[in-house]
Amino acid sequence: METKIAKAIEAFYNGRNCAQSVLCAYLDTLHFDEPQAMAMALGFGGGMGKMQTTCGAVTGAYMVMGLRNTQVIDDELVRKKETPRMMQLFRDRFRGYHQTDQCVHLIGCDLRTVAGRQYFKDHHLKDKVCSKCITSAISILEDLFKIE
Numbered sequence: 001m002e003t004k005i006a007k008a009i010e011a012f013y014n015g016r017n018c019a020q021s022v023l024c025a026y027l028d029t030l031h032f033d034e035p036q037a038m039a040m041a042l043g044f045g046g047g048m049g050k051m052q053t054t055c056g057a058v059t060g061a062y063m064v065m066g067l068r069n070t071q072v073i074d075d076e077l078v079r080k081k082e083t084p085r086m087m088q089l090f091r092d093r094f095r096g097y098h099q100t101d102q103c104v105h106l107i108g109c110d111l112r113t114v115a116g117r118q119y120f121k122d123h124h125l126k127d128k129v130c131s132k133c134i135t136s137a138i139s140i141l142e143d144l145f146k147i148e
Contacts (some may be wrong), residue, residue, distance in 0.1 A: 004029075005139050009131055017045025018130055022060030022137050030067050037063075047103025050111045055103045055129070057137040058094055062087050064141060086144055093140045098133065107131060 004025035013026035019041040027034050041063060043049050065086050073079045084101045094101050103111075107125045110116035120126070 004142070005135050007127055008134050008138055012126075012134055017041070018056030018062070018134055019044035019095060020056075022057050022141075023063060025138055026064050026067070030064070030071060032067055036093060046111050049120065052104035052107075053102060054112060055094075055101050055133055057133040058101045059089055061094075061137045061141050065090070065144075068145065090137075090140055093143075094133075094136060097136045099107035100113050105132075125128075 007027075008021040008025040012018065012021040016024060018037070020038050023037045023041050024034075026032075027037065036101045040054075041060055046061045047053045047055055048059060065083055069079050069086070075081060089102055098106060100106060107120060107129050109119040109123075109125070111120060
């Protein structure tokens with residue numbers, strides 16, 4: 001798990017958004033194409049298109065679940081049942097750690113404004129909030145994957 005967290009954090013500090021960073025942690029284990037994965041997750045940073053709704057670390061984790069479950073669960077009907085169940089468990093655990101899964105409430109500023117982006121930078125929210133969300137997303141995923 002530590003290796004996955006380190007990969008994700010490295011990706012995050014090298015220009016990937018939060019959703020992309022979570023996906024980066026699973027490139028090797030889930031054997032998927034990095035350019036396609038990064039393209040798919042491109043618009044999910046900042047709470048989906050910087051609209052600050054569901055945290056990108058959460059949406060990235062949801063994508064990982066879908067990819068993983070497609071590889072480990074042969075029966076499509078079972079996959080369609082288990083993936084939403086896992087997503088709900090994930091969301092509940094993430095909210096337990098952070099009280100919310102909404103980007104706007106996690107960081108407390110509006111990324112669509114100059115003032116909000118400056119606040120984000122001045123208050124080191126990338127370090128204080130976003131990297132912690134990425135770390136907990138991977139920890140929760142790993143726990144969920146153990147019980148499956």
